[in-house]
Amino acid sequence: MDRKRLNISLTLVAAVVGFMLAVQFQTVKKPAERDTRDIWQLREALLKEKELQSNILSEIRSNEDKLSAYESKRKQSKEQALKDTIEELKKEAGLTEITGPGITLQIEPVLEDIKPGQPVSKVISPELLKRLVNELNMDEAKYVAIDGQRIINTTVIRDINKETKIDGHAISSLPIEVKAAVDDMNTAEKLYNRMKVSKAKDEFFMEDLRLNISSPIPNMTVPAYNNFIRIRYMEPIKEGGGS
Template sequence: MDKHKKNISFIVISAVIGFMIAIQFQTVKEPVERDTRDLWQLREALLHEKELQSELLSEIRSIEEKLQAYESKQKQSKEQALRDTIQELKIEAGLTEIQGPGLTLRITPILEEIQIGEPIFSGVSPELLKRLLNELNMYDAKYVSVDEQRIINTTVIRDINNETKIDGHALTSLPIDVKVVVDNLETAEKLYNQIKASKATEEFFIENLKLIISEPKSEITIPAFDHSIQIRYLESLKANEGGNA
C-alpha cells in the first residue's frame, strides 16, 4: 500500500514538473515582442502624442469657454445669447464673409508650353484640386475659397462634361486664385513655408500648371458661401416637443 502511494506521489510530482517545464519552454520559444524603434522615432512618436493632447485640451478649453460665455449671456439676455450663437453657427457654416491673415495661391498655365504652341488645358482637374485643399487643411488652413467660391464641409468638386465644377461653378479658365485665411500671421508664415516645401508645385507642373504662392498678408478676404445648403436627416421640432427650456 505504501509502495502504491509512493508511485502515485511520484506520478503527480512528475506531472507537475513536466507541466512547469512545458510552460517554461513555451515562454522561451515565444518571447514577448519588443519595440524596435530607435530613440529618435520614439521621441517623434512622443512629440506627436503631446501635440495631439495639446490640441484636444485646447479644443476642450475653447468649448468650455463658449459654454461659460453662453451661460453668462443667457442669464443677462436670452435673446442676445441666441443671436450670438446663430452668428457663430453662420461663421462655422461659411455663410459670412471672412477677413484675416493668410495667403493666396495662383494656378496659371506654364508659359513655356504656350510659347512652343502646345495645347494648354484651360482648367485644373478635380483630383489635383482636392489634393491641394487636403494639404491646406492639413497645414491648419481655416477658411478657403477657390475662384471666389467658398469651400465648406458640403462642397462638391467633380468633373462634369470635362469641366471641373465646384458646387456647380465651372472652372473654365486660368488663372485661378485659391485664397486661404488662418488664425494669425504666424500660422500664415508657417503655411507658406510648408506649401513651398511640399510636392504641390511638382504635382501642378506635371499637369502643365504653375502654382504661385504669394507672401503672407495681414488681411485676406474670403467670400461667403452663396449657394443653398442641403440639410438632410433633420426635422423641425414641434412646439409641444423638446425640453423644458
C-alpha cells in the first residue's frame, strides 16, 4: 500500500516537472522579435523623424509670426482709434478745416437808402453779430465762420475802441461773408428755409445793413480756428484715477 502511494506521488511530481520543462522550452523556442533593419533603413527612418521635427518647428514659427502680426495689428488699432478720437475732438473744437454742405450769408450796407453825401456805414455792432450766430446755432448750423474767422465756443465778439472784433480780428469794412456749414444737404435745406423767414434780415435792415442768404451748396469750406486756445482750471489726471 505504501509502495502504491509512492508511485502515485512520483507520477505526479514527474508530470509537474514535465509541464514546467515544456513551458520553458516553448519560451526559449519563441524569443522576442528583434529589430533586424540594416543601417541604411535606420538612417532613412532617422531622416524622416528629423524632417517631421523640422516641419513641426516651421509650423510653430509660422504660428508665432501670426501671433506677433496680430498683436502688432491690435496695438496699431488702438493707436488708430486714439488718433481718430483726437481728430474728432479737434473737429468738434473747431481746430480743423471743414468742407461740407451749407449756406453763405453776405452782410452789406443798404446803398440805395443812403442820401448823396451821406457816409456809408462800415460798422456792424457786436450785438447784431452775436444774435446772428445764436440764430444760426439754433437752426442747427454746426460750423460757422465770419469774415474768415472760425467761431468756436470760446469766441469773443466785442467792441474795442468803437471797432467790432472777433477774437481780436477787426471787422473794418463791408461787405463781409458768413459761412454756415452742416453735415448733410437735408439739414442745409432746412437751415436755408429757416434763415429766409427769420427776423435777422429785419434786424440788419434796421441798422442800414442787408443780409443776403445764398441757396445751399454741397461743398463749402469753413476755415479752422487759427488763434491760440488758452486752457485754464485743468490738470492731467494721474494714473489710477487720483488727482
